[in-house]
Every structure is written in structure tokens, then in C-alpha cells.
Amino acid sequence: MSRLQAREIESVEDARRIVEQRGLSHVKVGMYDIDGVMLGKYMRREKFFASLEKGFQFCDVVLGWDSKDELYDNVHYTGWHTGYPDAPLRIVPESCREVPAEGDMLLFLAEFEGAAEAICPRGVLRRILQRAAGMGFRAHGALEYEFFLFDETPDSIREKGFRNLKPFTPDMMGYSMLRSSVHAELYHELLALAEAMDFPIEGLHTETGPGVLEVAIAVDEALAAADKGALFKTFTKVWAQRRGLMATFMAKWSPDYPGQSGHIHLSLTHAESGESAFFDAAAGHCMSDLQRHFVAGQQQLMPELLAMLAPTVNSYTRLIPGFWAPTDATWGVENRTTALRVIPGSATSQRVEYRLGSADANPYLAMAAAIGSGLYGIEHRLEPDEPITGNAYDQSHPSHQSLPRTLWEAAQRLRGSRAARELFGDDFVEHFAATREWEERQFRRHITDWELDRYFEII
The missing domain is CATH 3.10.20.70 (Glutamine synthetase, N-terminal domain)
Structure with a gap:
């Protein structure tokens, strides 16, 4: 045998x-x-x-x-x-x-x-995909992650109080062939690990910031894609620590550098034929009616589901203008300043990139929110706002596109969302909203360095 x-x-x-x-x-x-x-x-x-x-x-x-x-x-x-x-x-x-x-x-x-299945993250995504199947669709996805590498250990970062940490490499060198060639052995190890553990990497390069890397994981059916993303995050940390390094996926570790995203590329196919549900060669930007409704659902529900894509207090330090993170529920065609980026292509590549998510999000819940909101748009035949052209940060947007600015506000929007309850169930919404409220309360118990510096003497 x-x-x-x-x-x-x-x-x-x-x-x-x-x-x-x-x-x-x-x-x-x-x-x-x-x-x-x-x-x-x-x-x-x-x-x-x-x-x-x-x-x-x-x-x-x-x-x-x-x-x-x-x-x-x-x-x-x-x-x-x-x-x-x-x-x-x-x-x-x-x-x-x-x-x-x-x-x-x-x-x-x-x-x-x-x-427990009602609040199990993998179960939440699986139920959304069952919903898609009931509508005659199969969902495919691919996750992209940015993460910082440090020449530190779990002991050293605590000894330093998480200050004055040493990045793996210095300076701002996005897409650097120099860095990837000097440290080729390390890159090869990560690529080999990803192949061996079945979360194959399609692209790996440096990003803007000291020691920051970006990885694009290969596309798969959505549940398998979320498995790949979750395993990638876990075992990248293992790989780094076994080599005397540390990897972090927190949304923003320093105010001086861009935050770390967890972008999600999504497409739908018709379950029976296997053909793209998003591609229409005769439509503008090859965007089918189904894709338009899908994007509309994502746009409309984004403010209500933000807690599932930006789940920590730290997530909201990333969502500021000018740092490559969206600040409103906007969409555009090949526009990286918007929250949703429609990517025109062929029957095999037409998709939408959900650019809002941060690297600290739970891959299962982020994927569930991104797909579930799109399905909601198809079910209700929603229409998106006009696409944004040019710099979305320089334009004013309607109030309904505004995103919550804090984790507490995002938790309240989720708790009050009828659509979220329809998609994910009351048990999940109540439990997850409560955990995010807890997270915010834990933060409020602490005094930051900024507060001490600002108020200790002068007030």
C-alpha cells in the first residue's frame, strides 16, 4: 500500500x-x-x-x-x-x-x-459558505498579510518593555531585491515551510518599513483559504521564534510606519457550471450584475461588521488617512485608496479586494464578514454608491459610509445590526460583541505613556 x-x-x-x-x-x-x-x-x-x-x-x-x-x-x-x-x-x-x-x-x-458551534470561528465561516451554496455559488478567496520581523525574542521584548525593539532589517526598503538576496536563506525557509504545510506563497517581498514583509497566499475555496491564512500566521511566528526572531501581526506597532493589513481577495463561481459569477465581458469593467450587488452589500454592511475585520483596540490606530488603510466604506476600480477595490480581469481573475481588514483579524471571521456581506447584497439586490476615482482620502463621503472610529463603537454597531444577526446568528453576535467590549474595557484600565507625558506635570 x-x-x-x-x-x-x-x-x-x-x-x-x-x-x-x-x-x-x-x-x-x-x-x-x-x-x-x-x-x-x-x-x-x-x-x-x-x-x-x-x-x-x-x-x-x-x-x-x-x-x-x-x-x-x-x-x-x-x-x-x-x-x-x-x-x-x-x-x-x-x-x-x-x-x-x-x-x-x-x-x-x-x-x-x-x-459552541454557534460561536466557533470556523463554524461561522462554514455556515456562510453553506448560505452561498444554497444560493448556487462557491466562494474562493486568498489572503494577503503584512508582518514585521524583529531581531528579538519573547524574553528580550519583555525585558525592554516592548520599547527600543530592533527590527530584523533597517530603513524603508519596499520591494527590495537587496534585502531578499542578502537574506535569501531565510526567505527560502519560509517559502519551503509554506509549501510543506499547504499554505503556498504566491508572492513574498519587503514592504515599506524596517523589517516588514508582505505575503500573498495562494487562492483556494474560501474555507480552505481561511485555514491557510490562520496556519500561516501561527507557523510564521513559530518559524521566526525558532530562529531567534519574532514576527508580529498586530495592526500597528509603531506610529512612525504604516499599519499591517490583512487584505482579502474574493470571487464567486456558479456551483453547477464552475463559471465566474463576477465576470461579464459586455459590462463596464467586466463587472457582472452579481458582482455589483456583491460589492454593494460589502459597502453597505462594512460599518456594521467592522469589529469582525478590525477586532482590537490597536486596529483603529491603523485606520487613518495617508497610511494605505481605508477610512470610509468606499469602493473603486483598481483604486488602492478605497476600502473595496474591484479588479477587472478575465473569467478566472475578476474579483474584489476587501482592503479594510487588518493583519490582527481572525481569518475565519474576516472572511465570513467579507463574503457574508456580499451575499447579503446579492440577496437584496443592493446597488453600490458611485465608485471613487482619484484619492479617496481627499474626498468627502456621505455619512452612511463613515466607519466606527473605536472598537467600542464598532461593537455597538455589530450588536445592533439586523443583517449581522441574520447572517451569523444572535448567539455569535452577542458573544463576539461582548468580547470586543471587554477588550476595550481592558484597554481603559491602563494609563498610556502619552497620557503621562501630556498631563502629569502641566494639568
Whole structure:
């Protein structure tokens, strides 16, 4: 019997067989929490085989705490009032990945079931894609990420109090062939890791800023694309730390440099024919009626769903004019100053780029918001505003295009959105809005250096 490869796994039986073939005593099983942080454990082979058939249990506190393991005090799904019981999960056989740094080790993703499925990030996206299927569409996506590399370790950044950090390379050298050639071995390692773990990189280059890189991940069906994005973020951090470096995907780590985006390229095809639902050779910019409605839905719901694409307090420091991040719910054709960029092309390349998202967003929730709002536009036959030509930052826009300016405001817009509740369910909206309110409250408990410098002596 031939030796199975991770990418060939499609069923429970395949998953059993590849573990047996490799003689593994344990495998890795991981899932993603509400912030997009990967959690998991090594699971003994016999337990893994049983879990493939019947699922397994995991303490639901992972859906009830923040990115610093602090317990939410304002959510209903779980908490001290429930006693933090176990929640059921199922293993996703087709998510099997190699873990190159660990020999023959394999990694499988899992997702929550039962009551927890309503707020499981992967489950939220999966339900949106089921909605698309019910409308006769298949969604495809690709994620682009910017991230900064530092010549630091988890210990050194804390010893420095996160100040005076040393970027991996100095100066502003976007698209630098010099940098990528001098550090070619490091680039090759990242490219090889991405191939081995099935989140292949289509493009890798330096961006504007010291030590900043941009990666474009290959297109795939939307759920697989979100898996690729989530795994890329996790294992890029692993790769960097194993080499004495650190990678950050926070939206903006310094006021002196542009923020870090998480752009999403999206297209729809007709499920039966496989043909593009966005391409119309006879239409202006080859933009079909369906694509126009899709963009209209994205534009109209952007202010209501912003918390899903800009989920941290830090996200909103990026959304300022002149730093390559959109500040209003605008769209244009091949316009990188707008929030939505329609990219005309062929039947295989016609798409829309959702440029609003930041690198700190949970890939599953960002993708769900970007696709779900587009489907909403098709369902309601919405029409977009006039496209923006020229610099969107220099133009005034209608009030309905204004985006929330803080995480708290974004959480309130999400909580009050009928469309969000229709798309994602009441349980998710209530839970996620509450977690964002918690995040903002945590921030308000702290005194910033700016406040001390501004008020300590003079006021």
C-alpha cells in the first residue's frame, strides 16, 4: 500500500491510515479561538482514532477568555455561572498538515460542535459558505498579510518593555531585491515551510518599513483559504521564534510606519457550471450584475461588521488617512485608496479586494464578514454608491459610509445590526460583541505613556 501524503487525506479512514503508516504515537490537534489564536495539544494515537469517529471534549474556557487568558465577565455562553464545562469538537480529516520541524509529526484542525458551534470561528465561516451554496455559488478567496520581523525574542521584548525593539532589517526598503538576496536563506525557509504545510506563497517581498514583509497566499475555496491564512500566521511566528526572531501581526506597532493589513481577495463561481459569477465581458469593467450587488452589500454592511475585520483596540490606530488603510466604506476600480477595490480581469481573475481588514483579524471571521456581506447584497439586490476615482482620502463621503472610529463603537454597531444577526446568528453576535467590549474595557484600565507625558506635570 502506497504511503499517504498529508494533502491526500480526505476521510476518517485516510487519517487513521497515515498515522499508522508513520508509526506515530501522538499527533497534534488544534483549533482557533475567537481572537484567531491557535490552541491545542498532542493527542495519543488511540485517543485520536476514537476522536476521529466520535469527536472529543475540550474545556470551553477557550471560548470564554481573551488573548491573555483572562476570563470574560460579560458573556453568556460560558463562565463561572456554567462552571466551564467541556465542549465537543470534531476533527477535520482533510485539514491534515505536515509539521516540518517535528519529523513525521502531523497536525489536524478541529472545530466546535453543539452549542459552541454557534460561536466557533470556523463554524461561522462554514455556515456562510453553506448560505452561498444554497444560493448556487462557491466562494474562493486568498489572503494577503503584512508582518514585521524583529531581531528579538519573547524574553528580550519583555525585558525592554516592548520599547527600543530592533527590527530584523533597517530603513524603508519596499520591494527590495537587496534585502531578499542578502537574506535569501531565510526567505527560502519560509517559502519551503509554506509549501510543506499547504499554505503556498504566491508572492513574498519587503514592504515599506524596517523589517516588514508582505505575503500573498495562494487562492483556494474560501474555507480552505481561511485555514491557510490562520496556519500561516501561527507557523510564521513559530518559524521566526525558532530562529531567534519574532514576527508580529498586530495592526500597528509603531506610529512612525504604516499599519499591517490583512487584505482579502474574493470571487464567486456558479456551483453547477464552475463559471465566474463576477465576470461579464459586455459590462463596464467586466463587472457582472452579481458582482455589483456583491460589492454593494460589502459597502453597505462594512460599518456594521467592522469589529469582525478590525477586532482590537490597536486596529483603529491603523485606520487613518495617508497610511494605505481605508477610512470610509468606499469602493473603486483598481483604486488602492478605497476600502473595496474591484479588479477587472478575465473569467478566472475578476474579483474584489476587501482592503479594510487588518493583519490582527481572525481569518475565519474576516472572511465570513467579507463574503457574508456580499451575499447579503446579492440577496437584496443592493446597488453600490458611485465608485471613487482619484484619492479617496481627499474626498468627502456621505455619512452612511463613515466607519466606527473605536472598537467600542464598532461593537455597538455589530450588536445592533439586523443583517449581522441574520447572517451569523444572535448567539455569535452577542458573544463576539461582548468580547470586543471587554477588550476595550481592558484597554481603559491602563494609563498610556502619552497620557503621562501630556498631563502629569502641566494639568
